[in-house]
Amino acid sequence: MKMINLKIDGTPVTVPEGTTILEAARAAGVKIPTLCFLKDINEIGACRMCVVEIKGARALQAACVYPVSEGLEVITNSEKVRKSRKITLELILSNHDRRCLECSRSQNCELQALSKELGVNEIRFPALNEKTLLPIDDLSPSVVRDPNKCVLCRRCVSVCKNVQTVGVIDTMERGYRTVVASPFGKSLADTPCVNCGQCIAVCPTGALTEKSDKSKVWAAISDPEKYVVFQTAPAVRFSIGEAFGMPQWSPPSEDSASTRFLTPTQARTLRSWKRAPSS
């Protein structure tokens, strides 16, 4: 394989041809922030968070899609680069529903993490208000889409179209009105969405979340008149685990989302119950 020599922040780095600046930087231990990038799934250079300076180039370049070339000199952390990333982030936030405390992704959000990392402590533009907030689509049985939290990174679009080959969401409209949506503005519920949840898994923000039935479950558990039977999700291990060499009716892992949701006592009960049929 042909090797390429370049310099990242003055340090010589050698990587195979075809590597991107982002990968080369990671290999060299240099951190470059990203938002839209998702290896192998979404490599489109859209969000401009990963911009770097390249010697000889007029504009900043997106590290996540820029292929290295011999003798390239990259600067990842200049004043210009930092300022650009921060303004871009500020712009994204200026078009974002910033009520983080009410968001299920709070503390587990890539956008929040980026804001902290880049030190965004003031946003000079007004927040979205009743007039500018878009309606939330919660008609699907499992996926809730909140366009006001969407940063238009398109990871969901790529995973839905290219990985799952379902393709029920894409970018609509253009410019400032651009949204990720289903054809003809339909609700996800009215599309052939297979409810796989991959879009939720890749979304960096709270724009795509699972529909929560927690309160229904709590209500059922606390109802003394009811016998409650659990089936946890993901149910794969439990139902077909043996096909993959696991013991029959394997319980879900300790840290699966649904197990975490249960109290320790309930989880213990669940495990003992799960073991019951095999004895």
Added chain:
Amino acid sequence: MITVEQLNEIRKNSIPKVALRKKVFETRVPELQGDISGLLKEGNEKTYRAHILCCAGTGCKSSGSDKLREEFERVLEKYGLSDEVKIVKTGCFGLCAEGPIVVVYPEDAMYCKVGIEDVEDIVTEHIMNGRIVKRLLENYAAREKEGEITEEDLEGSTFFKKQMRIALHNCGRINPEDIEEYIAIDGYQALAKVLTQMTPDDVIKVMLDSGLRGRGGAGFPTGRKWMFAKASVSDQKYVCCNADEGDPGAFMDRSVLEGDPHEVLEAMAIAGYAIGANHGFIYVRAEYPTAVERLTIAIKQAEEYGILGDNIFGTDFSFRVELRLGAGAFVCGEETALMTSVEGHRGEPRPRPPFPAVKGLFAEPTILNNVETYANVPQIILKGADWFKAIGTEKSTGAKVFALGGKIKNTGLVEVPMGTTLREVVYDIGGGIPNGKKFKAAQTGGPSGGCIPASLIDTPIDYDSLIQIGSMMGSGGLIVMDEDTCMVDIAKFFLAFTVEESCGKCPPCRIGTKRMYDILDKITRGEGELKDIDDLYELADAIKSSALCGLGQTAPNPVLSTLRYFKDEYIAHVVDKKCPAGVCKALMQYTIDREKCIGCGKCARNCPADAISKTDYVAPGHKLPSMAIDQSKCLKCGACMEGCKFGAISKK
């Protein structure tokens, strides 16, 4: 398939078709020099003694040229002249504001604003009696007085005189729907020369030597682009033509396609030979139905005549061209977005590198050139690089077409050597500013360009000079502004365009331009603060350096250039809350001078908002009480001021 000999045969047989237009073609077609009466006896042209060329470009079509042509047919029929006079449908002449335009040969008399009622005169006076209908010549009276125009030199129009038509050389002179007229005036000779006498490297060398730079925007050297694509190794390569023409106000590409479509096909085939591609795509906006129609006819004819297709002129070079219609998104003129759109996806730019010359359309090596760029190619091949290089400036060779518009007398298309000064274009060709107003600025490069202030009117127009003063060539839009133009408002206008046309892929452009627009809007509403100007600079800087494609990277230019040359106007809006040009409605007031007002009440009757009423003040010497405007109701429409005969109302 035809051979070069057969092409020459068609040429020879077709010359009689254009012989009556000797005046414009004799320098190019040696057979037309001297006496042509022999030629007129050949072919099926023998009975014609005059050609009436009617513009059928989009501009003239919308001013009624289709009806006009029918009327000519009717009147000629009436006088039994149908066999003696040929009506020829042409593409655009460039002087669209004066349309519909009709040119009568052999005299080359150009008639402007020809109405249905003028047809009878042209036929009875000019055709039957040989007397030019002077009143229909462009601005005849004035020009005759100046001695600019004589019976012998009807083309004396300065509008054309100072121009140098290269890309537009055939527009308005041939029938674009007849390949034989094109062949008669050396059409497809450049392709024949390239295929039979030159190697691909020779072609690229000529292009490099000519110094031709892209006319579509960035001004990249065409030869270099072809060289890179040739160097890419692949079985399949593509040649694309950018006919998206998204710049508001620009229409030179449309005119070339409507008036001279074969020129572009020929050039694309030459490019295909040079880089090793056998397939071409023309991406043309669907809003150009006439261009699409003419191109479709041209492609069909070129195939029927055996010029496009397999083994062209008996060589092993094959080339075909397909059309792709765009939906009119500005961003689809950007090269990678155009290719994405041709591939059938949402028209959005993709990151470069990889550059199209390496990985373009369908991931194959591709070149993309603009229509006007292509329109220069066959002539460069035929006349040589040195001929082309001698025109224009050292680094910007050749001529450039501009779409002259805005506050200028002669609007339309003008083609001038590169390096012509803005002053020459505005005053000598454009005829200056109407209504005795002062020239304030010119905007070039459309939404990606900038404003050139009056102090720089002697700037030569070429790629590098324009960049240096903060504007750019762009595709050649040239909008002239007079003293009544507010520069903040203009910046806002262009930004509104980019906000609308941003594809939405990257945040700096998608959100950043909107935030800049919001700030400008706030300033024009009179709510601006000084900090807003700092924010404009900061946002502009960030967007320019971080946006994904050229649209975003250049979007702040109109704001930056107006800030550079007209900062005082911004300050006036922000600090003094005044719009010096009197455009921004929120910043001006109509007021009635109570001493001058005679109380007639006409203003109150004109006011659509009922904002004007009587006061209790009667000025000395007047009988009725004066009127006053309730500023909270006033719409700032100006109807009151227009109607006041006593000059009592003013705008501040």
